[in-house]
């Protein structure tokens with residue numbers, strides 16, 4: 001389950017970003033974008049987060065996962081289709097001459113911090 005490693009690096013980058021921004025407080029909510037072609041299983045990611053986040057961020061941090069469709073552009077018929085999973089065939093004409101766009105992202109979209117709650121990281 002490589003989601004564990006992904007969550008670990010996500011949590012690391014959360015701390016890094018807060019440190020860089022000089023924000024101290026309890027992280028209440030994280031918004032993450034997971035593309036359908038990223039190979040990340042959202043449920044496994046959520047599970048790993050549930051296991052790992054209390055120690056890293058404190059209890060009760062909410063994880064919100066957004067998925068974003070990928071697109072495939074067909075080089076034969078020109079159709080642009082939104083796809084929810086990896087495909088090698090144009091859904092319109094069946095051509096194999098397609099180009100995939102996007103969908104591989106695993107991105108931290110936003111961090112919500114309660115700065116009035118001092119049980120986060122002490123300032124470095």
Ligand SMILES: [Zn+2]
Nearest residue numbers: 074077090093
């Ligand atoms: Zn096509």
